[in-house]
Amino acid sequence: QVQPVEPGGGLVQPGGPWRPSCAASGRTFNSYAMGWFRQAPGKEREFVAAISWSGGRTEDADSVKGRFTIPRDNAKNTVYLQMNSLKPEDTAVYYCAASQRPFELARAGYAYDYWGQGTQVTVSS
Numbered sequence: 001q002v003q004p005v006e007p008g009g010g011l012v013q014p015g016g017p018w019r020p021s022c023a024a025s026g027r028t029f030n031s032y033a034m035g036w037f038r039q040a041p042g043k044e045r046e047f048v049a050a051i052s053w054s055g056g057r058t059e060d061a062d063s064v065k066g067r068f069t070i071p072r073d074n075a076k077n078t079v080y081l082q083m084n085s086l087k088p089e090d091t092a093v094y095y096c097a098a099s100q101r102p103f104e105l106a107r108a109g110y111a112y113d114y115w116g117q118g119t120q121v122t123v124s125s
Helices: none
Strands: 003-005 010-012 021-025 033-039 046-051 058-060 078-080 092-099 119-123
Touching: 003 092, 021 033
Parallel strands: 010 119
Antiparallel strands: 003 021, 021 078, 033 046, 033 092, 046 058, 092 119
16 A cells, blocks of 8 residues: 655746655555646646556656656655646646556546645746
8 A cells, every 4th residue: 555645836937847746655656556637726637647667658648748757766655747848727736646557547547546635736927
């Protein structure tokens, strides 16, 4: 079992970078695929990016392709969301989550068993 925890978010200028992290407790972190989702005010939660347990496979949403990456460090039980070229429409609460389902389901929220509490990222000048 893992429990993802995301530290506090931040206010970022448009065009800038931000890298929220997600540290997961538990000794089996490296057996879980990890994903990031986000929810903007008045909108449904949406998939952002995911990485397989080994780090060998990744998936990302079209809206962030080429701007966001999802590196993980299994030695530190941590997954990151490297966000570049941020836009105001990236403003949302970002959640990380852990899954042991087949990676083909990585874009589906129901495939994740453990969720962090969320971290607010605001992109504004």
